[in-house]
Amino acid sequence: MYDVVIIGAGVSGSAIARELSRYKVNVLVLEKNEDVCSGTSKANSGIVHAGHDATPGSLMAKLNVEGSQMMEELSKELDFAYERNGSMILCFDKKDFNKLQDLYDNGIKNGVKNMEIIYKDEIKKLEPNLTDNVYAALYSKDGGIVDPFGLNIAMAENAATNGVKFEFNAPVVKIEKGNGYWAIDTDKEIIKTKCIVNAAGVFADTIHNMVSKDKMEIIPRKGEYYLLDKSIGKFTNATIFQLPTAYGKGILITPTAHGNMLIGPTANDIPDKEGTNTTREGLDEVALKSMVSSEIVPLRKVITSFAGLRAHLKSHDFVIEEVEGCDGFFDAAGIESPGLTSSPAIGKMVGEMIQKKLHLEENPEFDGKRKDILNPKNLTEEEYEELIKEKPAYGHVICRCERVTEGEILDAIHRPLGAKSLDGIKRRTRAGSGRCQAGFCSPRVMEILSRELNIDQSEITKSGGDSKIIFGTDKDAYRRAN
Amino acid sequence: MRECDLVIIGGGPAGLAAAISAFDSGIKDILILERDKELGGILNQCIHNGFGLHTFKEELTGPEYASRFIDKVLERKIEYKLGTMVIDISKDKEVVAINPEEGLFHIKAKAVILAMGCRERSRGALNIPGYRPAGIFSAGTAQRLVNMEGYLPGREVVILGSGDIGLIMARRMTYEGAKVKVVAELMPYSGGLKRNIVQCLDDYDIPLKLSHTVIDIQGKERVTGVTIAEVDNTGKPIKGTEETYSCDTLLLSVGLIPENELSEMAGVELGITSGPIVNESLETNVPGIFACGNVLHVHDLVDYVSEEAGFAGKSAAHFIEDQKKFEDKGIEIQINTGDKVRYTVPKTVHPDIMEDEITVRLRTTNVFKNVYLNCYAGDKRIVHRKRPVIAPGEMENFQLKKEDIKDLKAEEIITVAFEEE
Ligand SMILES: Cc1cc2nc3c(=O)[nH]c(=O)nc-3n(C[C@H](O)[C@H](O)[C@H](O)COP(=O)(O)OP(=O)(O)OC[C@H]3O[C@@H](n4cnc5c(N)ncnc54)[C@H](O)[C@@H]3O)c2cc1C
Numbered sequence: 001m002y003d004v005v006i007i008g009a010g011v012s013g014s015a016i017a018r019e020l021s022r023y024k025v026n027v028l029v030l031e032k033n034e035d036v037c038s039g040t041s042k043a044n045s046g047i048v049h050a051g052h053d054a055t056p057g058s059l060m061a062k063l064n065v066e067g068s069q070m071m072e073e074l075s076k077e078l079d080f081a082y083e084r085n086g087s088m089i090l091c092f093d094k095k096d097f098n099k100l101q102d103l104y105d106n107g108i109k110n111g112v113k114n115m116e117i118i119y120k121d122e123i124k125k126l127e128p129n130l131t132d133n134v135y136a137a138l139y140s141k142d143g144g145i146v147d148p149f150g151l152n153i154a155m156a157e158n159a160a161t162n163g164v165k166f167e168f169n170a171p172v173v174k175i176e177k178g179n180g181y182w183a184i185d186t187d188k189e190i191i192k193t194k195c196i197v198n199a200a201g202v203f204a205d206t207i208h209n210m211v212s213k214d215k216m217e218i219i220p221r222k223g224e225y226y227l228l229d230k231s232i233g234k235f236t237n238a239t240i241f242q243l244p245t246a247y248g249k250g251i252l253i254t255p256t257a258h259g260n261m262l263i264g265p266t267a268n269d270i271p272d273k274e275g276t277n278t279t280r281e282g283l284d285e286v287a288l289k290s291m292v293s294s295e296i297v298p299l300r301k302v303i304t305s306f307a308g309l310r311a312h313l314k315s316h317d318f319v320i321e322e323v324e325g326c327d328g329f330f331d332a333a334g335i336e337s338p339g340l341t342s343s344p345a346i347g348k349m350v351g352e353m354i355q356k357k358l359h360l361e362e363n364p365e366f367d368g369k370r371k372d373i374l375n376p377k378n379l380t381e382e383e384y385e386e387l388i389k390e391k392p393a394y395g396h397v398i399c400r401c402e403r404v405t406e407g408e409i410l411d412a413i414h415r416p417l418g419a420k421s422l423d424g425i426k427r428r429t430r431a432g433s434g435r436c437q438a439g440f441c442s443p444r445v446m447e448i449l450s451r452e453l454n455i456d457q458s459e460i461t462k463s464g465g466d467s468k469i470i471f472g473t474d475k476d477a478y479r480r481a482n
Numbered sequence: 483m484r485e486c487d488l489v490i491i492g493g494g495p496a497g498l499a500a501a502i503s504a505f506d507s508g509i510k511d512i513l514i515l516e517r518d519k520e521l522g523g524i525l526n527q528c529i530h531n532g533f534g535l536h537t538f539k540e541e542l543t544g545p546e547y548a549s550r551f552i553d554k555v556l557e558r559k560i561e562y563k564l565g566t567m568v569i570d571i572s573k574d575k576e577v578v579a580i581n582p583e584e585g586l587f588h589i590k591a592k593a594v595i596l597a598m599g600c601r602e603r604s605r606g607a608l609n610i611p612g613y614r615p616a617g618i619f620s621a622g623t624a625q626r627l628v629n630m631e632g633y634l635p636g637r638e639v640v641i642l643g644s645g646d647i648g649l650i651m652a653r654r655m656t657y658e659g660a661k662v663k664v665v666a667e668l669m670p671y672s673g674g675l676k677r678n679i680v681q682c683l684d685d686y687d688i689p690l691k692l693s694h695t696v697i698d699i700q701g702k703e704r705v706t707g708v709t710i711a712e713v714d715n716t717g718k719p720i721k722g723t724e725e726t727y728s729c730d731t732l733l734l735s736v737g738l739i740p741e742n743e744l745s746e747m748a749g750v751e752l753g754i755t756s757g758p759i760v761n762e763s764l765e766t767n768v769p770g771i772f773a774c775g776n777v778l779h780v781h782d783l784v785d786y787v788s789e790e791a792g793f794a795g796k797s798a799a800h801f802i803e804d805q806k807k808f809e810d811k812g813i814e815i816q817i818n819t820g821d822k823v824r825y826t827v828p829k830t831v832h833p834d835i836m837e838d839e840i841t842v843r844l845r846t847t848n849v850f851k852n853v854y855l856n857c858y859a860g861d862k863r864i865v866h867r868k869r870p871v872i873a874p875g876e877m878e879n880f881q882l883k884k885e886d887i888k889d890l891k892a893e894e895i896i897t898v899a900f901e902e903e
């Protein structure tokens with residue numbers, strides 16, 4: 001019997017897992033996909049919101065500001081990419097200025113620091129690529145960007161190192177109440193636990209509704225993006241938002257923690273909880289609206305597009321609580337934006353709730369530090385030379401666009417909760433995420449995965465499940481026919 | 483730091499031919515750096531025949547063609563390093579490379595030849611909406627999987643792009659037991675060689691749909707279907723023409739991009755081909771850095787790559803032997819692209835130092851019939867040749883004679899155009 005089973009290994013589930021690993025407690029994370037960070041946490045803007053957006057007094061406002069303030073230290077502890085690049089909300093029309101002022105006031109109420117309203121000249125000085133049509137901006141120096149994969153993977157890895165178990169390809173299909181425990185059915189086995197944390201993202205309603213009479217409905221709200229080639233450099237330094245206008249919510253332009261530029265997202269409610277396809281209309285909207293902030297966004301440098309789904313609740317607030325009438329069942333639901341920013345605070349909050357519930361004692365062996373995959377690009381030439389001498393695999397470049405070596409890929413495979421698929425490698429090392437989009441490196445990465453995991457190449461997937469890369473060997477159809 | 487007369491980056495057909503020719507022009511201290519496991523470049527995965535018709539008057543496969551050049555490199559004992567990735571070049575021709583054996587090392591070269599080839603455009607660059615499942619390959623990646631590793635990437639295939647790689651892969655996938663359902667091409671004409679359309683599609687009854695593109699990709703884990711639609715003359719899909727093919731694989735053969743990130747690090751200026759802007763010696767704007775092959779502009783026939791690279795090798799040798807001559811080149815004449823011409827290589831000539839005759843290569847902007855290739859030196863027409871059919875997929879060339887342009891003044895230009903008469 002487990003003390004706690006967490007459903008979902010996105011940023012929410014992983015943050016909660018890590019917080020729980022501070023205690024002496026038996027925790028299992030169940031994830032339906034083959035890897036951590038494969039739901040909404042892998043497809044978002046990667047922004048650490050300062051916190052002026054959320055309604056004062058809401059849980060969202062509280063956790064956003066807390067999470068944002070925890071992020072820098074966490075990034076040092078867990079060694080993931082985070083940068084405080086600042087954010088601007090642009091106002092294009094004097095008539096809308098009061099809305100900007102409202103956001104500033106919101107920010108003050110929410111406890112956001114280092115905000116300031118600036119005007120055209122100063123804006124253009126800071127961000128010369130922006131349009132001349134800008135009037136004013138709410139400039140938040142505490143706004144930041146984070147590597148969402150890095151954050152998610154780091155928290156999960158650290159939880160695993162501190163004793164949390166993870167099971168992948170384990171979709172929860174049914175939950176039943178036993179006598180003093182919950183019985184979770186994953187299609188493969190029945191798992192018993194004292195407590196459950198529901199951190200299933202857009203599927204949190206499905207999980208919630210398995211146990212509660214009070215039904216919940218989560219609406220997937222799709223956001224589509226364009227990602228631009230690194231070669232254009234920092235088109236903007238800060239994250240550039242647009243003030244919502246009569247024409248709807250704006251489109252942002254931001255550098256990512258990896259040095260690309262990202263533009264998006266749209267916001268459309270859709271029926272399909274796995275509908276992460278991009279659409280012509282959506283992408284055209286991104287392109288068109290981005291031009292409001294800058295007429296010279298280098299759209300010709302698009303290297304890929306993607307979409308993510310916000311787990312939207314009508315109440316538009318996070319629901320983090322023990323569900324009434326369901327002793328030991330906790331929801332972490334409705335975790336839409338700014339869920340990434342808030343995740344450290346969500347982890348802390350749920351961790352404390354469960355500590356109280358189960359009267360947990362501290363785990364004296366807890367080690368909150370984690371080192372990321374060694375990136376030789378961050379070494380001096382002398383250090384790099386030494387490294388290759390010691391481990392020649394670091395001299396073997398596999399991904400040419402992002403210059404990722406075999407050494408890094410081996411590290412990604414063999415560390416706790418290691419990568420098992422091409423996407424797993426990509427999210428951990430960036431191999432395949434550059435301008436050629438894995439055309440060059442995928443056969444080479446497949447070879448390494450096959451060798452290291454001791455599986456046939458035909459078993460290798462892009463992202464688990466049926467996403468196999470190859471279907472057999474040359475002419476096998478003829479051989480089978482004969 | 484190691485010093486070297488000539489460093490060649492890339493050991494494909496361009497790098498090999500450049501090395502051989504530089505050697506034969508008197509430069510012995512040459513180093514070829516190649517990131518792959520073997521010499522030969524993209525030819526190693528082109529196991530179909532049709533290579534070398536111009537050079538050897540025989541139909542060779544890609545590896546056979548490459549091996550003729552590799553043999554010559556070996557005979558001459560030209561040094562090469564495999565598994566070695568060049569990661570930086572500076573303006574003063576310091577090359578930085580890494581490999582597992584030697585680690586990170588610097589080489590100071592007197593001249594550098596860029597021969598890095600090109601890469602394929604990806605789906606992202608094309609902006610095709612839809613899901614992002616497994617089963618979407620660039621044609622070259624699929625070619626490598628099939629021809630070098632023996633794996634079949636899929637069984638039911640749609641191909642976007644009718645350039646040569648797309649056509650060749652349509653046939654190859656068919657050979658290997660897959661069903662190719664359709665080849666869609668955005669343009670109203672194929673980007674590939676005529677003979678490839680006949681031998682790779684027609685012979686296997688594979689339909690080619692011109693003026694069509696992919697507008698949606700279905701399948702959450704693996705591709706389950708692809709929707710194509712006809713496009714109007716601005717390239718926009720026409721409503722009501724959508725057709726969905728069930729398939730497990732989409733191959734993209736949608737263009738090659740010269741791979742010039744390294745060139746840019748050295749301050750090399752790029753032009754409309756996405757490759758370096760070069761002069762009559764195939765020298766870039768950075769003195770002593772030369773370029774040839776697909777890194778300079780995408781070729782359809784490897785014979786022309788070898789020829790061009792041979793010339794680059796010779797030029798580099800001259801540079802190393804007589805830098806003075808290259809420093810004072812005399813007046814520079816621009817080659818302008820006139821009507822129906824997309825680009826020319828080279829882009830400038832220095833009549834004072836040029837050879838008696840050089841090859842100018844060019845591509846047109848569209849398909850045209852019964853035109854003349856005309857070249858003017860100032861106002862004077864110096865080349866006039868009938869071309870029954872020209873297409874963007876087939877590179878054109880002509881010889882530019884020193885004698886015809888030696889009297890041009892600095893402000894005069896050379897113009898190349900396809901004209902009605
Ligand atoms: C377009 C967009 C932009 C955003 N931008 C930002 C931003 O800039 N800043 C910010 O702070 N936030 C942003 N967010 C919000 C943020 O991405 C999310 O709040 C956060 O990633 C949610 O994490 P999660 O762990 O709750 O959910 P998820 O990452 O979706 O994780 C849920 C996990 O549960 C698993 N699961 C589901 N059902 C089951 C089951 N039955 N059994 C087992 N496992 C199951 C899923 O596979 C998944 O891995 C954005 C969101 C979107 C969509």
Ligand SMILES: Cc1cc2nc3c(=O)[nH]c(=O)nc-3n(C[C@H](O)[C@H](O)[C@H](O)COP(=O)(O)OP(=O)(O)OC[C@H]3O[C@@H](n4cnc5c(N)ncnc54)[C@H](O)[C@@H]3O)c2cc1C
Nearest residue numbers: 492494495496516517523524568598599647775776783784
């Ligand atoms: C599918 C296909 C079919 C073709 N069919 C025909 C045909 O039928 N007939 C015909 O004549 N031609 C054909 N061609 C064209 C011919 O193969 C090419 O024109 C030729 O290979 C180009 O030569 P290259 O040396 O410029 O480039 P490549 O062959 O691409 O060689 C470049 C080399 O540089 C290396 N390199 C790149 N960057 C670095 C770096 N940073 N450090 C070290 N090394 C590096 C690469 O690994 C590669 O080996 C075909 C090409 C393809 C792809």
